[in-house]
Amino acid sequence: MSLRHRRLALSLSATMVVCGLGTATPAIAQAAAPASTDLIVRGTQATMQVAALTDSILRVRIAPGGTMPEDASWAVSHATRIARARTMPSANGFATAALKVSVDPQTLALTVTDKAGKVILADAAAPLSLDGPGFTLRKAMPQAEHYYGLGDKTGGVDRRGGSFVDWNTDAFGFSSSTDPIYKSIPFFIGVGGAGGSYGVFLDNTRRAWFDFGHRDDATLAFGSNGGGIDYYIIAGPSTAEVVRRYTDLTGKAPLAPKWALGYQQSRYSYMSADEVRGIADRLRSDRVPTDVIWLDIDYQDRNRPFTVNTKTFPSLKGLASDMEAKGIKLITIVDLHVANAPNQGYAPFDSGKAGDHFLHNPDGSMYTAPVWPGPSVFPDFTQAQTRKWWGGLFKDFLDDGIAGFWNDMNEPAIFDTPTKTMPLDTVHRIDTDDFAPRSASHAEIHNVYGMENTRATYEGLKTLRPDDRAFVMTRASYAGGQKYAVTWTGDNSSSWDHLKLSIQQIVNLGLSGFSYSAADVGGFTGGPSADLLTKWFEYAAFTPVFRDHAATGTPRAEPWVDGPAHLAIRRKFVEERYRLMPYLYGLAELNARTGDPITRPVFYDYPAATAFSCDQSMAFTLGDKLLIGGNPKPDSPMAYPVCLPAGGWYDYWTGMPVAGVKGKDPAFTTLEVKPTLADLPVFVRAGTILPRQPVTQSTAETPNGPLELHVYPGEDCAGDIYLDDGKTMAFQRGAYLRQHVTCTVKGGAVSVDFAGRDGSFAPWWREIAVIVHARDRAGRVTLGGKAVKGDWDATARTTTVVVPDQPGRVRLTFAR
DSSP states (O other), rough: OOHHHHHHHHHSEEEEEEETTTTEEEEGGSSSSSSSOEEEOSSSOOOEEEEEEEEEEEEEEEEETTSSOOOOOSSSOOOHHHHHOOBEEETEEEOOOOOOEEEEEETTEEEEEETOOOEEEEEEEEEEEETTEEEEEEEETTTEEEEEESSSSSSSSSTTTEEEOOOOHHHHHHHHTTTTOOOOOOOEEHHHHHHHHOOEEEEEOEEEEEESSSOOOEEEEEESSSSSSEEEEEEOSSSSHHHHHHHHHOOOOOOGGGGSSSSEOOTTTTHHHHHHHHOOOOOOOOOOOEEEEEEEEEGGSOOOOOOOOOTOSHHHHHHHHHHHHTTTEEEEOOOOOEETTTTTHHHHHHHHTTOOOOOOTSSSSSOEEEEEEEEEOOBOOBHHHHHHHHHTTTTHHTTTTOOOOEEEEEOOSSSTTTTOOOOEEEEEEEBSSSOOOOEEHHHHHHHHHHHEEEEEHHHHHHHHHHTBBOOOOEEEBBGGGGGEEEEEHHHHSSSSSHHHHHHHHHHHHHHOOSSSEEEBBTTTTHHHHHHHHHHHHHHHHTTEEEEEEEOOTSSSSSSTTOOOHHHHHHHHHHHHHHHTTHHHHHHHHHHHOOOOOSSEEETTTTTGGGOOSSTTEEEETTTTTTTEESSSSTOOOOOEEEEEEEEEEEETTTEEEEEEEEHHHHHHHHEEEEOOTTTOOEEEEEEEEEEEEEOOOSSTSSSSSEEEEEEOOTTEEEEEEEEEEEEEGGGGGTTTTEEEEEEEEEEEEEEEEEOOOSSSOOOOOSSEEEESSSSSSOEEEEEEEEEEEOOEEETTEEEEEEOOOOOOEEEEOOOO
């Protein structure tokens, strides 16, 4: 039967029933009372099932043969998938408290609207095509809608007009148009439609593709070459609500150790323990705050994972101890390719073979292929027992004081083959979670292999050190991989184009669940110019993970390499990151609770920004309170406009209010910026209370001085203080500090109100310095009604008062 006739058969013989708890009844017989039911529409060639997991999250499954495939997922837990919201039956569908769902019984076209009837997402005229085991789903694409997400894909921030493939690929030296690259995160967000923002997550691990109007500007299409048709629709209406609900579905990133937010120095490779000590000494003597040094593959014996070259690194434990004394953590790379080295005393191979933990060829032999150690074998991470074995291999490194681990090459990358990866018929064995025990081909597992690698590492670290926060970095992953690892954008290039691309990738990774993300500062390949490396430092200071990394054979890229003038600028921005650590760490904790990204597109918190006239390809926010007004042509000396959302802004560097030019659109003002090498425009939203601290040389060092609260008067003025020990899980047992602070402005007077604190953690500070900006006179200052000394700086237009720590409710008033 032709594809055209198969679609015709679907439309001619569809009937609709509603199924709840295993009982099917005709739609016309549904009770009027709310119930937890699934909508099932049956056709000759396919069956569609629509379930409301929550009031705002729908799961859609389509079975071309009429029988639903295995109900299992690598991204969404069983408990989440079986949850059901209360629904009210309606004609051809149902309603939740937030949505209306209908399916045309003739075409199987799905339409989702809000309660007011505004369309959130609707199928196109031919909603489903089948091509053997493959499928295509088509949705209508409104002209006003734009698309974001899919992880660290290349191209612009907005996916509209593009076409993308999900197939994890070792993409060394990728360009700004290379696709696919390292990760497969089949989740996108539609923004700007009549029903508000929404998300779609296609939970399909095989090679998948997405077309956002590239072939047909009125059609959003996506599909796969095989696997189940299983996708989720996540309603907003705001983008923030979509991201939070997506991470409700696939998991939140755990709160990282605080040191992971500090500056990190790396190279492929630091070749000896002496070189590492020299790098650390230079960072300290040049007063560049630093928390981490990374060890790439050359610390190992013959590139074999879980080994150390004792000629160049005679005591890894001694090196880690020396670094710890300087406030610096060591992270080591541990790739997943185990050297095929029988009878050589190589324990990972010996124990892995004895436990039958490696992948097999279809004929039952061990799959072997060349990677860094030479002929290598590969763990079967889809088995729970293999993940447990792998995780246990980290014990010696932890005992030596290694703080974190880097899982690279896990697409998986294979040398000397045109596909860059293993054959699609390589055999995996699944024995985990809610999957039925079975074998699976690499075609099915490829896109989740890297994620399961990091899962094994993360779970192993948590088993070995359950009260420590595990830190794992990965290159490859899948949706939900944020539960196990942070990520970076892979082997980028030293070019201005890649500086710009890095910001766009990090923003979209944040929207895709991976809030902790980085790009190799300066570029991995090529070698940056002095100006490029300096400018990259400036931007990276406001991104979630800040790692300077470069490839072997390239020019050195440490902060000091281009002389004292460039070092001074780079150090200034690293120091500013450490001053902002209370704010940055608070954003990390917020991400762990809500899923809100650390680095965000401007429209995340200011929805009107999608229509701003300025080029926002390099503009982003750090949380909701700082806006980085990046240059859309970062190497250009020409002035450019920055659009600032309505409500008022301050210059972060001067503390002064910013007076932008108002245009016809009241949603924003425009500020003309003249770029210079030493500066990056950063703005603070009016109505912000921003916590800062004195500069330290690492997060292990206690700041010397008071906690600072900078008050930028404006509407809805508020800020939060969050603190815990930064390294253990004690915060889950109440050992944290959380305090909300607000301010009000009336007749020129500013009142700052401290709420009572939650949690039992004692802060490092004994005093709090409250700095109120935009003050035209000193004014009288009172704390709890009693006068206290305030210092007015006429030039900076600030009034500063230093008061004892305030754990309880109290008001601090700055009179006019």
